[in-house]
Amino acid sequence: MSQKLNLFWLGAVAMGMALTAVAQEKPVDFATQVPLSVSGEGPWYRLELPLAVQLNARQSDLGDVRVFNAAGDQQAYALARQTAQTDDNRTLTDVKWFPLYNSADATEHTPSVRVQSSANGTLVEVQPSSQLEAGEEELRGWLLDASGIKAPLQQLILDWTSERDGFQRFTIEASDDLQHWQSWGEGQVARLTFADEQVEQHEVGLPGQSARYLRLLWEAPQSAPILTSAQLQSASPRNLPLPLVWSQALAGSSAKAGEYIWQLPMGLNVERVRVELEQPNSLAPVTLSGRRDSSLPWQTLSSGLLYRLTQNGQDVVQNELQLSGQIVQQLKLTVDERGGGLGAQAPTLKFAVRATQLVFLARGPGPYTLALGNSTVKAANLPLSTLIPDYSAGKLTTLGRASVDGGVVITSTAATVPVAMGTDWKKFGLWAVLLLSVLFLAAMAFSLLRKPPVKP
Template sequence: MKRVRSHPLSRQCIFKAAMFGSLLCAALLTQAEDLPDDFASHTPLTLSGEGPWYSLELPLGLQLNARQGNLNDVRVFNADGQAQPYAITLGQPQRAADETPVAVKWFALYNSDDARDAEPRIRVERTPEGTLVEVQPQGEIEAGEEVLRGWLLDTSAIKAPLDQLILDWSTEREGFQRFSIEASDDLQHWQRWGEGQVARLSFADELVEQRIVTLPGRTARYLRLLWSTPQSAPTLTSAQLVSTRPGVLPLSWSPTINGRVEKPGVYVWQLPVALPLERMKVDIAQPNSLAPATLYARRDSNAPWQMIDSGLLYRLTQNGQDAVQDEMELPGNVVQQLKLEVDDRGGGLGKDAPKLSFAVRATQLVFLARGAPPYSLAIGNDKIKGASLPLSTLVPGVTPEKAASFGKASLGVAPVPAMTPALPAVSGPDWKRIGLWSVLVLGVVFLGWMALSTLRTSRSK
């Protein structure tokens, strides 16, 4: 039996064909990457501070150039046209701490000696606002048999979340004082807030104190402190609370847009792109305007209107000064159309639709700078997929302190956004994608033809 040996030429041809196929696929994959020319607008970036991470505040005027409301079509490119890895984060409300402790009233909670571990039963007298005036044990306790079980704090005057409790007590009690913390708004239903511990220790003519207890940062009208061992409950001399107030949500406002009159007293505005709106502001130009109004919103013209808010809009002149209420809140849902229905019994807002501006949560883009500068921000592509990474992935081990040390990126001369609704993209063939796939298919066919020809030649020899 004659053994057929592979000809060196055939092996060489097969190797060349494989190399050609690999280079062809690599070229096609390179062409399929995000390219600067795929985006409608570009804005140069100026960097300052230490990298390699840089943060950029995206103004709403620039976001209006996006073709996708979720900002999937945002990229950062370097001088060589390479896309940079990035993350998009929304501004979070910062709680502004009120560092001044607020003194509150406290009332002793007593039990009888034979029920010292039971929950105190009390009767109270309070004002219509809920402020406690008097707290007494429910039922008769004979003199000398009462046991101090704990303390009731009246926090009804504090409307903000409670973060810290600061206690002071009589000097005859030293050591550690442990107690449970419970909260209530009606003195009937109590919610456990955890455990607390304070301490006062004397050592070598020095006094060591721990008087601050951390609270969970929630609101409550009353706090109840119940000591773990009633016989060790101290006599309080002061009770103070440190609270925090919710900070203002960081917002980014748009330029004003024009609306249209649907019918008398009904105004409609079309946003350039669907956005998650947080607030809207009506330009009330005429003094002494009063308009009870209801706000509606929807995603597009095919969706039903959803009522969002109702209230009173006005611009009133008193003593030479204007008192203005021109804003209404939205829940942050993605919408593109707004409608305001005005009760004309208050005089209305005029025969023409007033101008309107809207706000979204401030948006920050963080990117990892690689390659050669300068860098640019590209936006505007209705077909591209999102490439944003979670911030914890882009910046391993990120903390608020580390984020504060990022370098800063600022916009150069930004393109002026068109404040008219973007026309929907005309659906049609994507010739660029079709061309790339056509070349790929032809390359595979050519590669197969070369391999088959080489195999036939080898067999014939």
């Protein structure tokens, strides 16, 4: 009996070894293979996964992503990605604002000021550098005191008195000493009345950098409104969101007037969409809905006012909508036709998701290949802290870099279409071992069951 049990376990071990060998993944098991080039110091390399490459995956969580070396050996890897935007680490702070005056006929756009601050850098008073007579001063902008915020600034939120409606465009500059200023681009806010409803835009995106002071100078119109509130949203440096990556333009369809539908390549955590407004003087209040499958009901994701208007010879454009980051595969835009609509043909749409970084531990000979496109394999990625024993957020930026070689995606048919080449004798032999092991176990079980019990 003991000998038979030993044979039984030997057969089980043989079957397990055969199953392991059969399950060993190779590059040809994946529909898409992308050559990689590496630079910098290894053995760890960090790859920014292009969205065009990600869309070749068969699993929305990228569980079918792999990295192989030149010998076809799988490399250990980890994924740094965010499935949805979270605001848990974001802080909204009310800040003080100080007016920036200049004479109405001044040729220079930037007002000259005298500043008084406390020992910790908090602004106490801001005055024009020269005395302006009553009636000649003009409010050109505002100086915001962000000295109490140590985290990178993500968003600016403004509110102003009701006397100033319409669009307002201004420049944004940042400084730590009130002497040297760095441009942070332009901002745009608006308050409009449309079809007896008020549509407002208060938020302006910031580049995610730290600064003690912000200077806002109005361009159109040149005089600034009276602010009633100024807030800055910041995020911890340890938890800064990965940047957004945008898709190529996606064509849509329109089944009825004022309704447009787009089909995404796969279910994705979409955080922003951009509707291409080709016609000048377009104005459209819209509602954006989404769903994961055509059998599910539509869910409202966002709403807002899209426009492309000409003011003072320049186009003023607002064509983006913010989403929460939930997974969708279909998007529907419903337009209030009272604004003139967006035309019979569906406009093209671009969507943005959070960037995904892949870090792999290079082992064996290069070059290395990124493979993806297999709906049946299980995820094989490790936590970053396991892949890199002394991992820290700061160390991630010091790793060697990997990139898609030449930006070319090579799609293999081996994962979907049987390859009519020579017989794979190695795989044939492994399957033979597996079948023999199963037959052996069945015979052993049958023999044990037929043996009469031993009489005491």
